[in-house]
Amino acid sequence: MDLELSDEQTALVDLFTSIAERNCAPETVRLHETLGFAPMLWSQVVAAGGPGIAIPEANGGGGAGLLELALAVTVFGQYLAPVPLVEHVVAARLLARVSGDLPDGVVPHGVVDGTTIATIALRPAVDGMARLVPAGAVAHLLLALEGDDLLLVTTDPPGVAVPNLASAPLAHRAIAGGTVVASGAVAHELYETGLAEWRALTAAALAGLGRGALELARTYVTERQQFGKPIGSFQAIQHTLADVTVALDGAQLLARKAAWAFDSDHADAPDLAAMAFLFASEQAQRASERALHFHGGYGYMQEYDIQLYYRRAKGWPLVLDAPVREYRRLAAHRYGSPTGAR
Numbered sequence: 001m002d003l004e005l006s007d008e009q010t011a012l013v014d015l016f017t018s019i020a021e022r023n024c025a026p027e028t029v030r031l032h033e034t035l036g037f038a039p040m041l042w043s044q045v046v047a048a049g050g051p052g053i054a055i056p057e058a059n060g061g062g063g064a065g066l067l068e069l070a071l072a073v074t075v076f077g078q079y080l081a082p083v084p085l086v087e088h089v090v091a092a093r094l095l096a097r098v099s100g101d102l103p104d105g106v107v108p109h110g111v112v113d114g115t116t117i118a119t120i121a122l123r124p125a126v127d128g129m130a131r132l133v134p135a136g137a138v139a140h141l142l143l144a145l146e147g148d149d150l151l152l153v154t155t156d157p158p159g160v161a162v163p164n165l166a167s168a169p170l171a172h173r174a175i176a177g178g179t180v181v182a183s184g185a186v187a188h189e190l191y192e193t194g195l196a197e198w199r200a201l202t203a204a205a206l207a208g209l210g211r212g213a214l215e216l217a218r219t220y221v222t223e224r225q226q227f228g229k230p231i232g233s234f235q236a237i238q239h240t241l242a243d244v245t246v247a248l249d250g251a252q253l254l255a256r257k258a259a260w261a262f263d264s265d266h267a268d269a270p271d272l273a274a275m276a277f278l279f280a281s282e283q284a285q286r287a288s289e290r291a292l293h294f295h296g297g298y299g300y301m302q303e304y305d306i307q308l309y310y311r312r313a314k315g316w317p318l319v320l321d322a323p324v325r326e327y328r329r330l331a332a333h334r335y336g337s338p339t340g341a342r
Helices: 007-023 026-031 039-047 066-078 085-101 184-223 235-263 269-294 296-300 306-318 323-335
Strands: 118-120 129-133 141-146 149-154 171-174 179-183
Touching: 007 039, 007 066, 026 306, 066 085, 066 184, 066 235, 085 118, 085 141, 085 179, 085 184, 118 184, 129 141, 141 184, 149 184, 179 184, 184 235, 184 269, 184 306, 235 269, 269 296, 269 306, 269 323, 296 306
Parallel strands: 118 141
Antiparallel strands: 129 171, 141 149, 149 179
């Protein structure tokens, strides 16, 4: 794995940073908290070709790897961009793997370019319902596993999100009438690959979120005065910020390695994705909690931007599952379930 970004990757980061700076100020995040989706920002992502970056050229995409997408997602995580780029690309990449086996017209042409928003249910459907689907409130197309079938469901989005801590566009979605795109072991393999890619990309977003929280903390402690000097001059604060910075560097590196592993067809890619997801979740929460703590009582007030990061650092990982169960799943996959485990 080459840690140095290529010229093309640097240009991609610059492009998404420019989009975020122009269209994703904290005021924009606040304005769209009810639904968790900013249509104007998504239109800018579509215009830049973002939804198709990591889709194979044979399917009409840009042909880049998951690593390139992870770089873009990190930027959007830093700005808390209210758009479902991760879920859309994961679903689009999964559809690209099965598109050759499907009749023409089953997959809308707008999926690759992002004019049709797609998503994936992160847990199998039960009794014909996929619950708490990320981007489910705004997606026109849903991939869901029910039993041994992977279903493609095309319906109008509800446009209303289930209230949640992270102000994300979560929604329950019925899957009746869905088209079976894969069955049996193939369906489960495709679905697990999609979940693993979601973990890797969400890890990148969480690493970016931590960076955003850290920047808010850095700005605040250089401005807030106590005993006649900035509180950032106190060693206790300096040491904490240094520790958080190092940990976030590690989270970013691990997220990039996980994305690179998928691009390289590395056998450990799914496990690396889980490790990156869990570590980035911890460090994003730690960074936002420390940043909120340094704001004092102001950190708990809605007028201050740090609470936007704190809530999302808690809420984004929970869209998949409680971290303790993710740790157990990863440990069982790598080492087997311990005797008598519950």
